[in-house]
Amino acid sequence: MRKLLIICTVLMTTLSFAQDKDKEREEKLKLEKATNYVYEGNELVDADNYISAEMEYRKAISKAPSVVAGSYNLGSTYYEKENYDEALYRLKLAADNSESKEEKHKIFHNIGNILMKQDLCEMAVESFKNALRNNPTDDETRYNLAIAKQCAEQQKKDQDKEEEKKDEDKEDEKKDEEKKEDEKKQDPKDEGDQDKKEGDDEKDEEGKPKDEKDKGEGKEKEDNKQKGKPKPKPGQLSPQQIKNLLEAMNNQEQKVQEKINADKQKGVKVKPEKDW
Incomplete structure (x- = not known):
């Protein structure tokens, strides 16, 4: 039995060695x-x-x-x-x-x-x-x-510059958007439309501006006022001429009165001038 074990061991060792040799040859x-x-x-x-x-x-x-x-x-x-x-x-x-x-x-x-x-x-x-x-x-x-x-x-470095530029571009875009929003809030066109609307309110029923109508009415009133004054007829004196004439007559009358007084003192009588 012991010899059998030894023989088996030898055979297994030989077989293993042979397998290793085969693997080496294969590799x-x-x-x-x-x-x-x-x-x-x-x-x-x-x-x-x-x-x-x-x-x-x-x-x-x-x-x-x-x-x-x-x-x-x-x-x-x-x-x-x-x-x-x-x-x-x-x-x-x-x-x-x-x-x-x-x-x-x-x-x-x-x-x-x-x-x-x-x-x-x-x-x-x-x-x-x-x-x-x-x-x-x-x-x-x-x-x-x-x-x-x-x-x-x-x-x-180039990447950092590029990132910085992108950040600047984003900031500029943000500012542009804010500017556009502000312009929308204060749109000159809207103000112009409002002014136009207000201007339209000042027009009269005929479509003429109210200011122009007021000027026309003022001129018409002035003309009517002038029409209300009596115009001198041909051959008659104007009021101003009459006023001047009355002043001249008063002055003349004063002179005549002074002359009469002087004549009284001398005893000579003069005829008074007729009233106009």
Whole structure:
């Protein structure tokens, strides 16, 4: 019984070892196939056949996701062709599958460059920082990080100015609305209509302005007043002429009286002038 247990144990160990060997061979085979797909993809890229190259890279990724060369190379190819959205997608896949710091450094460095091309400076700053975390000695990445920071700061200033301008525009719109409301409350047209209405009230039944009618009535009254005065007939004196004549006669009568008194003193009689 004891020998049987030993034999079983040996067989199980041998079987397990054999299975591990099979898995190793299988993994090795997958890596070899994935590498071959990557090479084929690279050759297709050199021939500008990007559609076929993408298919080969996809095969490489499906066979061995740990082989990031497929996604990385395809992403780099799209970057060269300025297809930045697709390049960014492929490089992110490569970063997710990569376990090597050196690979991660290259991937995040390229991702940062793509983000800079898309004017996403703040995101590029984070990507370059990730690249330096995996390789702090890379001067090129450090330089790109400094440029990305300057770009992000400038974009922040421009954004603040734009927000400030929007606030000013909103304030101006608000003032314009308030001004329009005030104008509605004091509309000159309404005042003109009111004045017109008041003016219409001053018109008489014939449609003539009352002021004009009053002037006409005043003139008519004055004319009637003048008509009420007796006008001198031809050959007759006017009242003023009669007044002047009476004053002259009084003066003359006074002189005559003085002369009579003087004659009385002398004893001479004179005839008095007749009354008019």
